[in-house]
Amino acid sequence: MSAEVAYKKIFGYPKSLKDVPTHYCPGCGHSIAHRLVAEALDEMNLREMTIGVPPVGCAVMAYNYFNFDMVEAPHGRALAVATGIKRVHPGKLVLTYQGDGDLAAIGTAETIHAGNRGERISTIFINNAIYGMTGGQMAPTTVLGQNATTTPGGRDKRRHGNPIDISRMLAVSDGVVYVERCALTSIKQIQKAKKAIKKSFQVQLDDLGYSLVELLSPCPTNWKMSPKEAWKWVNEAMVKTYPLGVIKDTTGYEDKK
Amino acid sequence: MAKKGKITINRERCKGCYLCIEVCPNGMIETEETPNKKGYLPARFRENIADGEKGCIACAQCAMVCPEVAIEVYRAK
Amino acid sequence: MPSEKMLMNGSHVVGEAAVRAGCRYYFGYPITPQNELPEYLSARMPEVGGTFIQGESEIASINMVIGASVAGARVMTSSSSPGVSLKQEGISYMAGMELPGVIINMMRGGPGLGNIAPSAADYFQATRGGAHGDYRTPVLAPAGCQELADLTSVAFELADKYRTPVMLLGDGLMGQVMEPVVFPDFIDVEALPKKDWILEGCKGREPRALFSMLLQDGALYKHNLELQEKFDRITANEIRWETKTQDSDDMIIVAYGTAARIAESAIEELKDENLHVGLFRPITLWPYPMAALRELAARVSKVAVFELCLGQMVEDVILSVGDRAEIHFYGLPGGKIPTPTDVADFIRSASRGDGKIGRRIEV
Numbered sequence: 020m021s022a023e024v025a026y027k028k029i030f031g032y033p034k035s036l037k038d039v040p041t042h043y044c045p046g047c048g049h050s051i052a053h054r055l056v057a058e059a060l061d062e063m064n065l066r067e068m069t070i071g072v073p074p075v076g077c078a079v080m081a082y083n084y085f086n087f088d089m090v091e092a093p094h095g096r097a098l099a100v101a102t103g104i105k106r107v108h109p110g111k112l113v114l115t116y117q118g119d120g121d122l123a124a125i126g127t128a129e130t131i132h133a134g135n136r137g138e139r140i141s142t143i144f145i146n147n148a149i150y151g152m153t154g155g156q157m158a159p160t161t162v163l164g165q166n167a168t169t170t171p172g173g174r175d176k177r178r179h180g181n182p183i184d185i186s187r188m189l190a191v192s193d194g195v196v197y198v199e200r201c202a203l204t205s206i207k208q209i210q211k212a213k214k215a216i217k218k219s220f221q222v223q224l225d226d227l228g229y230s231l232v233e234l235l236s237p238c239p240t241n242w243k244m245s246p247k248e249a250w251k252w253v254n255e256a257m258v259k260t261y262p263l264g265v266i267k268d269t270t271g272y273e274d275k276k
Numbered sequence: 277m278a279k280k281g282k283i284t285i286n287r288e289r290c291k292g293c294y295l296c297i298e299v300c301p302n303g304m305i306e307t308e309e310t311p312n313k314k315g316y317l318p319a320r321f322r323e324n325i326a327d328g329e330k331g332c333i334a335c336a337q338c339a340m341v342c343p344e345v346a347i348e349v350y351r352a353k
Numbered sequence: 354m355p356s357e358k359m360l361m362n363g364s365h366v367v368g369e370a371a372v373r374a375g376c377r378y379y380f381g382y383p384i385t386p387q388n389e390l391p392e393y394l395s396a397r398m399p400e401v402g403g404t405f406i407q408g409e410s411e412i413a414s415i416n417m418v419i420g421a422s423v424a425g426a427r428v429m430t431s432s433s434s435p436g437v438s439l440k441q442e443g444i445s446y447m448a449g450m451e452l453p454g455v456i457i458n459m460m461r462g463g464p465g466l467g468n469i470a471p472s473a474a475d476y477f478q479a480t481r482g483g484a485h486g487d488y489r490t491p492v493l494a495p496a497g498c499q500e501l502a503d504l505t506s507v508a509f510e511l512a513d514k515y516r517t518p519v520m521l522l523g524d525g526l527m528g529q530v531m532e533p534v535v536f537p538d539f540i541d542v543e544a545l546p547k548k549d550w551i552l553e554g555c556k557g558r559e560p561r562a563l564f565s566m567l568l569q570d571g572a573l574y575k576h577n578l579e580l581q582e583k584f585d586r587i588t589a590n591e592i593r594w595e596t597k598t599q600d601s602d603d604m605i606i607v608a609y610g611t612a613a614r615i616a617e618s619a620i621e622e623l624k625d626e627n628l629h630v631g632l633f634r635p636i637t638l639w640p641y642p643m644a645a646l647r648e649l650a651a652r653v654s655k656v657a658v659f660e661l662c663l664g665q666m667v668e669d670v671i672l673s674v675g676d677r678a679e680i681h682f683y684g685l686p687g688g689k690i691p692t693p694t695d696v697a698d699f700i701r702s703a704s705r706g707d708g709k710i711g712r713r714i715e716v
Contacts, residue, residue: 024353025353026351026352027353028349028350029336029350030339030340030347030348031348031349032345040288040289041344044291046291046295046343047343049343050343050345054345066555067554068556069554070552070554072420079566080566082562082564083562086555086560087560088553088560089552089561090419090420090552090563091562091564091566092416092446093446096413096419096443099408099412099416099417099420100416100419100420102417103380103419103420103422104420104424106378106417107378107421107424107425107426108553108554111553111554112554128409128410128413129409129413129416131409132413136406206341209340209341246293246295247298
């Protein structure tokens with residue numbers, strides 16, 4: 020006979036996420052990223068002052084999942100829409116949550132210029148090296164040799180161009196004060212990702228400038244892998260093109276371990 | 277001996293990605309044989325442990341990797 | 354209280370009128386012939402505590418308009434023909450999400466990069482959607498600097514009243530000339546009615562989401578019917594036009610904007626000849642004053658259409674007039690502006706029916 024034990028919940032559903040099932044594929048990084056953003060907003064008590072702009076991509080319906088004000092933007096233009104919102108509501112937290120096509124293909128100009136203007140906006144950049152929503156075409160971040168439906172035989176430098184490193188491009192600008200790349204494919208990286216997201220929000224609250232957190236994200240469906248294999252591919256292959264770590268940090272914050 | 281921790285898995289929300297099974301250090305999660313409404317075979321917490329098994333230590337790694345936020349973690353007070 | 358009379362450049366007039374109408378956010382990109390407008394607002398907005406951003410493109414600018422609009426502000430962008438082409442996607446999204454905003458098009462010659470001369474070849478673009486989907490955009494056509502001032506105010510009112518983008522169609526000539534203007538008094542931005550659909554953080558209420566994608570079965574169908582009902586209300590209540598006619602008129606000339614000013618001078622030239630010509634000047638191009646034109650056409654034998662393009666508004670004239678009167682058309686493309694005498698010659702030719710200048714449209 021075992022004694023009755025009282026348990027305390029130490030991990031539960033975040034308030035900034037609506038309690039509804041998502042349409043994301045099994046093992047998709049979006050759901051983890053959504054949860055991290057929601058936990059960060061909960062822990063920093065920011066939900067009620069947040070306005071978010073989702074992408075056009077698999078997360079186009081993020082307004083069905085996130086429990087704060089959101090507005091759809093035309094493909095790639097989230098950072099221009101966010102700029103308009105932030106200029107009207109400078110005291111609110113404005114974030115964009117974008118995929119690689121939205122941010123680094125069609126939206127490249129809006130991304131670079133929002134960063135360059137030092138807009139006080141936080142961007143969560145989900146990099147899964149493929150176009151998920153439309154069925155697996157090449158993304159600007161598809162790595163060399165990687166298969167996509169528009170790169171049969173694998174991405175080739177001459178035929179398809181090199182993968183783009185938009186985070187490093189952004190880091191060149193003075194208006195961009197914090198850029199970090201994490202992955203969603205290990206416990207350690209997931210924990211780092213959450214810290215990075217909170218830091219990006221803090222940068223905005225402290226009126227320092229533009230910040231971006233890039234999250235390497237598994238896409239089992241379009242990579243034609245199991246979730247376990249997809250994790251392995253990010254941790255062993257994708258990081259060769261997109262190394263993890265802090266890309267820029269002029270915040271002046273001390274690292275809290 | 278009472279377990280240090282336990283988890284609940286929302287079986288209707290689980291999509292059978294089994295990342296939780298991958299990261300559990302003590303093998304406390306298994307798969308079900310009966311599909312849920314969406315047709316996935318959900319993950320399930322092993323309530324009963326054998327002698328010598330450490331059991332759930334409420335490390336919450338399963339919940340951290342679960343893309344569906346289907347797992348709640350409890351630690352013994 | 355209204356301002357004193359001042360002499361001002363047309364593009365500047367739009368900027369000042371917008372500020373007085375409570376607009377505190379402007380996002381735009383330079384393009385001739387309206388550069389004076391962003392330049393004016395880059396200095397004027399900070400004076401009134403407003404925000405000016407020179408966006409990285411016309412596309413970025415219209416999307417910044419979307420952002421400021423969902424945040425609840427009166428907001429404006431401006432461009433000229435090729436730049437307005439770039440804004441079309443954003444305008445469609447504004448129509449779908451029902452967002453207020455004002456878009457100024459100072460038209461120039463096209464298609465493509467065209468030239469920087471005043472042209473009025475964007476009528477189709479403005480009134481026939483311009484972008485994809487079942488939607489209409491109210492379009493206002495001022496005919497000079499005073500109307501640029503007056504109709505800019507009207508544009509902001511209509512935008513808020515109906516939650517719609519509104520386009521103001523000027524041209525390179527209007528944007529460049531200086532004319533005397535009297536401005537209305539400043540609107541108190543704080544006193545504007547509060548909007549209950551905007552995004553400012555969900556404190557004290559449920560979160561809101563604004564979007565135009567409606568995938569569930571029947572949802573987009575229903576939404577479009579609701580939008581159409583709104584467009585019907587705008588058509589019922591907001592048509593504007595001006596007529597300068599007498600009972601003795603046997604012909605009317607239909608023209609808008611700068612073309613109407615030229616037509617007025619042409620009619621003046623013909624005063625002493627035995628030609629009784631009146632002017633019908635649409636001020637809203639959408640909704641077009643079809644009923645008023647139809648009624649007037651029934652009382653004359655000829656309707657002469659004059660445009661600064663190869664014939665776009667003439668199609669709305671045909672829709673309005675049908676075979677109630679003969680329809681004649683005269684227009685020059687590419688920013689070539691006819692003189693009042695040229696237009697008077699067209700009227701004479703139409704009156705004689707000799708087809709020498711302009712042409713008869715068979716209906």
